[in-house]
Amino acid sequence: MGVDQRHIYLVTSAIGGALGGLAACLLILQYDVHPFIGNTFGPLIFMICVLGGLGDMIGGFVAAFLMSQIIAIGGYYFSTELSYVFAFTFFIVLMFVRPHGVLSR
Amino acid sequence: MTARHAMLAILLAALAAVPQVVPPYFMHLLIQILLWGFVYTSWSIMGRFGFVSLGHGAFMGVGAYVPALLWNYFGVTPWIGIPLGISLAVVLALVIGYPCFRLKVVGHYFALVTLALGQVVMLSIVAARDVTGGSLGFTPKAVGYSWFALQFPQKVYFYVIALALWFGGLAVWYWVDRGIGREALDAISEDEEAAATIGINVIREKLRVTVISAALTALGGAIYGQYMMYLNPETVSGIAVSLQIVFAAIVGGTYTALGPTVGALLTISLNEGLRVAFGTNFIGAANTVYGVLLVLFIIFMPRGIVGMIEDATKRGWRSKPL
Numbered sequence: 165m166g167v168d169q170r171h172i173y174l175v176t177s178a179i180g181g182a183l184g185g186l187a188a189c190l191l192i193l194q195y196d197v198h199p200f201i202g203n204t205f206g207p208l209i210f211m212i213c214v215l216g217g218l219g220d221m222i223g224g225f226v227a228a229f230l231m232s233q234i235i236a237i238g239g240y241y242f243s244t245e246l247s248y249v250f251a252f253t254f255f256i257v258l259m260f261v262r263p264h265g266v267l268s269r
Numbered sequence: 270m271t272a273r274h275a276m277l278a279i280l281l282a283a284l285a286a287v288p289q290v291v292p293p294y295f296m297h298l299l300i301q302i303l304l305w306g307f308v309y310t311s312w313s314i315m316g317r318f319g320f321v322s323l324g325h326g327a328f329m330g331v332g333a334y335v336p337a338l339l340w341n342y343f344g345v346t347p348w349i350g351i352p353l354g355i356s357l358a359v360v361l362a363l364v365i366g367y368p369c370f371r372l373k374v375v376g377h378y379f380a381l382v383t384l385a386l387g388q389v390v391m392l393s394i395v396a397a398r399d400v401t402g403g404s405l406g407f408t409p410k411a412v413g414y415s416w417f418a419l420q421f422p423q424k425v426y427f428y429v430i431a432l433a434l435w436f437g438g439l440a441v442w443y444w445v446d447r448g449i450g451r452e453a454l455d456a457i458s459e460d461e462e463a464a465a466t467i468g469i470n471v472i473r474e475k476l477r478v479t480v481i482s483a484a485l486t487a488l489g490g491a492i493y494g495q496y497m498m499y500l501n502p503e504t505v506s507g508i509a510v511s512l513q514i515v516f517a518a519i520v521g522g523t524y525t526a527l528g529p530t531v532g533a534l535l536t537i538s539l540n541e542g543l544r545v546a547f548g549t550n551f552i553g554a555a556n557t558v559y560g561v562l563l564v565l566f567i568i569f570m571p572r573g574i575v576g577m578i579e580d581a582t583k584r585g586w587r588s589k590p591l
Binding site for chain 1: 365368369372373374377378381382384385386388389392393395396508553
């Protein structure tokens with residue numbers, strides 16, 4: 165069909181990287197900067213994407229909202245580590261119940 | 270055949286002579302390489318069939334912490350504690366594995382579920398800081414030379430234990446490789462649906478290999494804890510360890526018996542060598558070089574070092590014609 169695969173991959177990964185960088189800039193308004201900041205968000209971001217359903221933007225928003233609420237509320241009532249334990253357990257359970265994203269049918 | 274036997278005899282003699290001639294620092298490295306090689310081999314037992322687990326840190330953490338906790342708080346000997354730790358790791362593997370395989374959570378999704386499992390175990394250890402010491406780590410009570418506590422200040426004992434473990438790991442690898450399950454697992458990794466239609470019990474085969482892999486990893490974690498006499502949630506479980514396992518096994522070669530061991534040899538000696546070479550001049554430079562080398566290895570040798578050597582010798586060191 166005349167689609168330049170390499171070009172498309174390059175452009176999409178460039179856009180992805182740019183948006184990731186922009187998101188990090190915005191996060192810095194609230195968090196402090198340290199060399200390991202990527203590690204604290206990396207796995208969580210990937211999980212939220214899969215939880216929302218890959219390529220599903222609305223699902224991504226819903227998943228991000230759910231995960232961040234679990235972490236925030238769990239952190240308030242218990243401890244930060246336990247809230248992450250809840251969030252990851254929630255992710256595992258939801259992967260079994262809705263493997264193609266929270267909003268999938 | 271006789272040449273092979275002679276080579277084996279020479280190898281064994283060399284391995285037996287090692288503690289006599291090698292200085293303690295290199296003994297320490299060698300023990301670490303053997304222990305990690307064992308853990309990486311355990312991972313590759315399931316990794317080579319395409320069940321990429323990013324959560325083996327969970328099994329290792331459970332295997333390391335359970336005997337140490339039992340020893341410190343109840344004085345239970347590791348001879349009982351280690352089997353208990355392995356059992357708990359196996360239960361964990363079943364709890365995660367069964368629904369995963371039942372509901373056909375495969376590929377990236379399986380990797381992510383196991384990644385979450387690794388984080389859950391690590392964060393649980395950190396959260397239970399009253400018992401486990403949290404991020405500060407945990408030190409088993411030292412009693413000096415003792416078979417009861419499985420603690421030996423001399424490195425020779427752990428060298429022999431690590432060597433035995435490593436050989437055991439390779440033996441299990443061959444056992445899985447030669448067993449009947451091998452064909453079934455190969456079929457499953459190609460196409461699950463097709464494998465199921467020809468009468469393979471997909472769930473049972475997958476669970477079996479997962480349980481073997483998890484149990485061996487837990488054993489490796491336990492012995493690692495006994496050797497190091499210090500456990501830290503970051504160094505025995507969690508995402509860092511899980512990824513370290515996966516990277517090293519892939520760099521060495523996931524599909525060959527010796528691949529993961531070569532991965533351990535390469536990653537540990539590279540890490541130590543760079544650390545010594547750079548010293549305190551460029552703190553962090555060693556890790557950067559290490560990371561770049563890992564990326565290059567994975568891009569240019571997707572089948573790993575041992576895999577590439579095997580390919581090359583089969584083709585007479587010529588590159589593949591297009």
